[in-house]
Structures are given as C-alpha cells and as structure tokens.
Amino acid sequence: RLGEWPQFCKSIVELPGLVQTQPRFIHTVRRTLMRNRPISFTSIRLPVIPNAAMSELDGLFEVPEENTQRRLITAFNSIQKDNAESRIEEFTQVLKPTFYQWFSRYLIAEHITAGSDNQMLCLSILRHINSKLLDAYVSTAHVDTLTNLGSWLGKITLAQNKPILEKHMAMKRLLLQSYDVDRLTLVLPLVCRILKQGSYGQVFIPPNPWLMGILSLLAELYEYGDIPVRIASVYKTVLTIKLLQADINVASILRNRRLIDY
DSSP states (O other): OGGGOHHHHHHHHTOHHHHHHOHHHHHHHHHHHHTTSOOOOTTBOOOOOOHHHHHTTTTOOOOOOHHHHHHHHHHHHTOOGGGHHHHHHHHHHHOOGGGHHHHHHHHHHHTGGGOHHHHHHHHHHHHHHOOHHHHHHHHHSOOSOHHHHHHHHHHHTGGGTOOOOTTTBOHHHHHHHHHHTTOHHHHHHHHHHHHHGGGGSSSSSTTOHHHHHHHHHHHHHHHHSOOOHHHHHHHHHHHHSGGGOSOOOOOOHHHHOOOOOO
C-alpha cells in the first residue's frame, strides 16, 4: 500500500542515512513511486538528420521496385572479405541516395542485428559509401535487438576512438533510469556491449575518466542494487574482462542521490 502515500515515500527516499543502510527497502519504495509514471528514457537522444543532408535529396525518398530490391540484396549478399572492394563498388552503383532510407532499415533488420561478423562487413560498406545521410539513417533507424546494437554502436564509436556524446546517450542516467523502472535486464546488456568495444580502440580504456565513471556506477549497482540473479553474470563479465582489469572505485550515486524527476 506504499503507493497510497506518495509524499511520504518521496520523503523516505530522500533520507541519506536510510538510503545507505537500507538500499533494498529504498529500491522498493522508489519502484513504487515510479510505477505509475510513463517509461521514458530521456537519457537517450538520437542525433537528428541534419538539414544540409536532407537538402541533398530535396526531400525525395523512394522504396526500390521489387526487381531493384532483389538486385541490391543479391549484390550485397555477394560481398565477401576477399572481393569486398570490387563488389562494394558494383553495389554502390545500384544504390541510389534516394534508396538510403529503405537500405538502412534492411541493413539493420537483416545484418547488423545478426551478429558481429556481419557488423564488420556493414561497417566496411558504410565507410566506402561515406555518406553522412546514410550514416544518419542507420543511426536513427528503429531496432529491437538491443544487445547486438550495443556491439554495433560501440564498434562505430568507442572502437574508432570516437566518444558517445552525453547529449545523445547519457550512460549513467540511462542505467539509473532503467534501475528505477525495472528495465536493467534490457539496458545493462546494451551498455556492457558498448563498453566492451572500447578494448579495440586506444582511448576508451582504463584509466579513461568517462569509462571509469560508468564502471564505478556498475560496481555500485552490483553491490547495492539488489539486481536480479539472471543478469548478475553480465556484471561479472564486464567487470572482469581483461580490458577492465583496473582498480574500480564503487560509486555512491545510487545510495546518496535524491529522487530525480525524470
């Protein structure tokens, strides 16, 4: 019946001593407060397609005819590591810019979410095409498989020594929001896959402050967040891989924060 006294619950979760000594009880109270709120992850803001890129096509987009679709799909599927350069050249001759929207959805649905081998091929093709417009479509297309997308996002950012801007994805806020609304089972694998790709670059590895800040919060969630057993192994994986063999200080964000109105 905690939900019948929202103001009382809000006062409880703002008591620092109780937050530190009774983290599980505070988590129950916090979930009660969040239960009737709409789930909205404001910590993720995907980049908008720039006007300059849009004007490149004067707003014209089209779905290829069936014959053209088959030709594009056949050409794409014929690209292998040993013939990549020549086959990609042939493929891009058929792929018109007005097809980019259709192609980005096909690329994600059929290839990027299928696994890391396909992801490397997709990355090579995108590099060859070198279109900001196509990159924007691929970044903003809707997908369901968060785990594989985490690997992909990490490959095109951290592994390439490029940052994930806070205004696009605030990692720590995303973790806290998902914790509050019991969505860690969805968000945690996404974040861990993203971070793991940093091992293939030279910047986002310990002791990078941005990385260590996120790892500190992950360590706190693991120690004090009363996380479900079914996702505990994900923490152990990301906190013990060779890349992350570093001293990780356990954060106090979860225990000391006030209830945030997201």
